[in-house]
Amino acid sequence: MSAPAPSSSRPLLLPQNRRLRHLRGLSLRNLSFARPRGQTIDDAAINMSPSKLETLRETSRLHHTHSSENLQLRPQAGRRRRSTGLAGASPLSRQRQLEITVEAKVADVFFTLHCLGDEDPVYISEVGERATNFNFRSFELSEWEPFITRSPQVTVKVWADRYQKWQLLLEEEIDLRFLSFLGELQNIHFPPNSLIFHLIDGVYAYGLKGKIPPPKRGPSLPTSSYNALMxxxxxxxxxxxxxxxxxxxxxxxxxxxxxETVNELPEAQDKLKLATKYVSQQRRTLAAAQKRRDELKASIQARREAIKLGRDLQEKAARDVENAREKLPGCREALDRTNVDIRGQRRRICEDLTKIFPITPVPSGEPLAFSICGVRLPNTAYGPSSLSRSSSSSSSSPAPGEDELSAALGLVAALAFALEHYLGVPLPYEIRRFGSRSTVRDDISMLPDQQREFPLYLPRGGSSAQYRFDYAWFLLNKDVERLCNSQGLRVVDIRHTLPNLKYLLYVCSAGSDEVPERKKGGVRGLWAGRIPGRHGMAALSVDETSSSAGGSRRGSGDSEALGAKQGDELKRVLGGANGNAARGRDGVTGAGAVFGLPFDETETKMTLRTKGLREHVGR
Structure with a gap:
């Protein structure tokens, strides 16, 4: 970083006001290691001078004397210097001579500032490397004591490094009041080892006379008064x-x-208090560390116990897994068989439902027009009156009446309710079966609780009643759509109630395998408990420790004995009933006549499933 440039072409500080605090930087020009050549105070110089006294007066400072080794003879008159001494030299010699010349001119230099003859410097500059002209960094001396900052005198020592050895090159005692203002550094010839001082108002040098332009004339400005300055x-x-x-x-x-004699007692007491404080603090820290240690030990012990318990559980689980692996193939086979059986039973049930609720095309041959159990049900269109619109759309066949429409919807509700449980599909809208007075409940929509149940029959009440009927039919169709979606069927139009049901039953009952038979027990096992005196006879024939209603464990000796006795009693009762109540083929015969069965027990063979297909949909 070079020294600051002059701020003006004229000095702003008066010579008597220049102090060391105004110094901001220093520069060195034309580095030279030659001794100064002046007049020597010896006899030869005195003899050659016109007047000895005048020569002594002119010599105001000491000069270095010349030894015989450093004296050089003056060139003789008429003898010319030759500049072609290296003309015939080799390139290596030229390079060596140039290096010697450069080494003789350049060096590493730094300076120090001393005040009032003090050996310790007040400032040490950085080292300028291998140059002849040096611009050192600027500095600030205003932070020193007042006797230093107010001093106008300073000693500058310049140190140079030649041949890897630092030596004092120049020592100058400078009085800032006698410096000459230069203004700028251009077009000025500096002698060897010239020191340039950078003050706050410009550039100064010692021994050089600068050209100061005359002051500009201008109006006088008010300044501080003498009293204020004093x-x-x-x-x-x-x-x-x-x-x-x-x-x-x-x-x-x-x-x-x-x-004075030093009293060490207060200091010792203070040290004792401080030591006691530190001891108590360390004791608290030790107690906290011990507590933390105990907690960590308890935690580690608990973790070890937990790890041990976990390892025991892992070993037990591993043993269970090994045991389960042996049973896994059998469980998978059982699961596959169960799935196949469930599928077969569902096929059988769907075939039975197809026979119980036959869905057949109408005799008129209209497309997508079906009837259930011989009751015709048109496809809805969701208008102001589904019945009237259905009649207008099919002019060739008469529209069903209100009772016929309600009966058909009741049959559809019963079929959907049965499919819900047998297929294990929860319906979004609950169906309540009451024959031709069935209803559908909507617990999803935002409706009042007293208006959530919608009728599947044509009520009387005007347009609002008609709307509730249409909405109930819509909810029933949504339930049918849910049943179809559970079996992977895509419903094209939910308004086709009977076509969608027929398609669903067709797909659920389809299959290449043989339909399994119904489980044995059936209606006989169901109606056996309703025979008068049945429980009394069973109770008399079974031991008191066993179940009075045949509740013994299946496969036990009591169960087999009770079953044999019940079978014999049932055959005897049924045989007596057949002999006493025999009637013609056109009426109800056999045990059905006695107990109110709607079929002839002797000719009709029906079984009621008592286990399996126990899926129940929780609401």
């Missing part, structure tokens, strides 16, 4: 006296303290 000087002197007094008092206090 007050400022007085205040400054007072501050300096106060600082000196402070230093003097500090020195006196230090002397008094050194002479």
């Amino acid at each position: 007050k400022l000087a007085t205040l400054d002197n007072s501050v300096q006296d106060a600082l000196a007094t402070q230093e003097k008092l500090a020195a006196q206090i230090n002397d008094i303290l050194e002479r």
